[in-house]
Amino acid sequence: MESYETEKKVSTFSNEKLKKSDATHNKPLSDIPFDILTKQGAEELCTKYKDVMKEILSK
Amino acid sequence: MIKNNVYIDPEQDDPVIKEKSDAIEFVLKQMCIARDFDFANVSINRALLRDVLIRVDKRDDYFYIFHERTHINEYKRASITSFWINKLRPFWVSDKIDENLSKHINEHFCVFYLSTIMQKLSPEYIADVYFYKNFADELRYSLTNRDISQEALIVIMTPFYLSALSSIETSC
Numbered sequence: 001m002e003s004y005e006t007e008k009k010v011s012t013f014s015n016e017k018l019k020k021s022d023a024t025h026n027k028p029l030s031d032i033p034f035d036i037l038t039k040q041g042a043e044e045l046c047t048k049y050k051d052v053m054k055e056i057l058s059k
Numbered sequence: 060m061i062k063n064n065v066y067i068d069p070e071q072d073d074p075v076i077k078e079k080s081d082a083i084e085f086v087l088k089q090m091c092i093a094r095d096f097d098f099a100n101v102s103i104n105r106a107l108l109r110d111v112l113i114r115v116d117k118r119d120d121y122f123y124i125f126h127e128r129t130h131i132n133e134y135k136r137a138s139i140t141s142f143w144i145n146k147l148r149p150f151w152v153s154d155k156i157d158e159n160l161s162k163h164i165n166e167h168f169c170v171f172y173l174s175t176i177m178q179k180l181s182p183e184y185i186a187d188v189y190f191y192k193n194f195a196d197e198l199r200y201s202l203t204n205r206d207i208s209q210e211a212l213i214v215i216m217t218p219f220y221l222s223a224l225s226s227i228e229t230s231c
Binding site for chain 2: 026027028029030032034035036037038039040041043044045046049050052053054055056057058
């Protein structure tokens with residue numbers, strides 16, 4: 001059985017073209033950590049769009 | 060997860076799992092506030108939530124290893140997290156307290172969770188209330204009744220990612 005490192009290198013080499021095209025769509029948009037973003041977003045949705053959220057979440 | 064190029068078994072890294080779990084619980088609380096529902100009536104299966112977080116981290120590691128050491132973008136992370144929450148269903152409410160929420164709390168959370176990222180990165184789509192209401196309804200219906208894979212969920216959210224990316228790149 002191949003080691004984890006060997007398997008990683010082989011797979012990376014064989015998927016080189018694929019990974020390059022996909023990697024361009026992986027760029028994070030914000031420097032703020034993901035969990036902070038979700039918390040801030042949740043608070044904003046509650047304060048700015050409470051009525052809209054209540055309607056959607058009650059269906 | 061990978062730290063300094065060393066693979067760390069997430070099972071051995073409880074503080075990270077706890078921090079992420081707390082963040083999800085915070086979003087769930089906000090969702091309950093938005094719906095005027097008492098959060099005290101919601102039960103969380105922490106073992107399942109832990110499974111959700113580990114599966115998301117594994118997918119992140121996959122991208123790191125096979126896609127030029129990149130980490131998944133915010134929309135992908137939210138989509139993958141939502142997929143696993145919808146599949147493993149870690150949240151529970153008694154049907155005696157709220158019949159509708161008892162059936163759909165996990166789908167509702169997924170819609171709300173994805174919306175938190177839209178609010179922070181593509182707020183114009185939430186501000187367009189007609190668009191957002193119809194999009195959220197379609198998303199909720201699809202998560203409840205259709206067979207939505209995690210790849211499908213990623214594709215559904217990709218236009219919002221590209222729109223935000225386009226705004227950033229044109230403003231530079």
